Structures are given as structure tokens and as C-alpha cells.
Amino acid sequence: MGNDLISSLSFAAAGMETQAMRLRHVSENIANADTPGYHRKVMTFAETMETGLVEPGKVRLDQSDLAKIYDPGHPLADETGHYDGSNVDLVIEIADAREAQRSYEANLRMFDQTRQMTQSLFDLLRR
Template identity: 85%
Template structure:
């Protein structure tokens, strides 16, 4: 019985971690056109005592910001350039799909463990 409860806990922690990842991907997509915005990257770590998945610290992508030429922009320097963001929408959409599929896999695992627990309770009631 405790293994079923552990699997529920593992799946729930995976769903929570993927939901956090999807939140940061959404923030990146929303700020893709924000000047000076650095892409947020979420890392994952396993807690050794519990075996659950947790999100690690959110870090900023250190890659170069895109230099945009727009002499009429209020942030433009004397050459007409300003720092854009380093968000690549193709990468963000791929990350969002991966997070969604991982969330769905954890959800299926959670549902299977819940059904097995319910079946066990039904057997014990007889």
C-alpha cells in the first residue's frame, strides 16, 4: 500500500515541476519582445531522501542579447541599436510541448496509481 502512495507522491511532484517549467516558458514567450529580457531556464533536481522531483533554482540564460536596429526606438543608442531579448520562440514552443507531454505522462501515472488504490480498497471492503 505504501508503494502506491509513494507513486502518487512521485507523480504529483513531477506534475508540479512540469507546471513550474511551463509557467517560466510562458513568461519567456510573453517577454520575447521586451528589450533587455533574459530567458529564464528551469533546472530539475531529485530529492535523494524522497525520490521526488523538484525544480532547482531558476537561472537566466547568459547568451548574448539580440542587437536590434531601430533608430526611432527610445532605447536606441547613437548607432540606432538597442538590446532585444535572447528568447527564441522555436525553442520555447518546443520546451512547452515537452513540458506538456511530461505533465500528461505524470498525470497518467497518477491516475493509474489512484485506480489501483481504489481497486485495493474495493477488494478490502469485500
């Protein structure tokens, strides 16, 4: 039983760490939404074969087309008056942030419930 409780804590902690990293990348994407030529970062998830824990996978750059912005006065504008914006869609980033936040909170609840169960087990053993 004790090993199962420790495993539960490990799974919950790994989930929280992964979602925190995901939120960091979403924050970077939002911060760079107006940066010319910025490609949004997309994080994958990987499962460790030995333990089954979820870990942050590789971070890759989204290769979808960059927005073409018309601003002839911009220093990066070409002869047609356009320059490459970013491919960050704020609606997608906000949705990703909410999903990561909810996943983080679910892992936090699991961690807290496991901690409470462990405390109850220790209380029973002390009697």
C-alpha cells in the same frame, strides 16, 4: 503495497508540480520575447536525496547574447540606431512547452492509474 501506491502518487504529483512550474517560466519567456534587455529564464531540475522526488531546481537567466535590433527611432537605441532585444527564441520556447506538457500528461496518467489501482485494492478489501 499501500506504501508503494502512496509513493507513486507522490512521485506523480511532484512531477506534475515541477512541469507546471516549467510551463510558467516558458510562458513568462514567451510573454517577454519583445521586451528589450530580457534574458530568458531556464529552470533546472533537482532530485531530493531523501525521497528521490523531482523538484524544481534553481531558476537562472540565460546569459547568451541579446539580439541587436536596429531601430533608430526607438527610445533605447544607441548612436548607431541599435538596442538590445531579448534572447528568447520562440521555437525553443514552444518545444520546451510541448515537452513539459507531455511530461505533465505522463505524470497525470501515472497518478490516475495509481488512483485506480488504489480504488481496486479498497474494493477487494471490502469484500
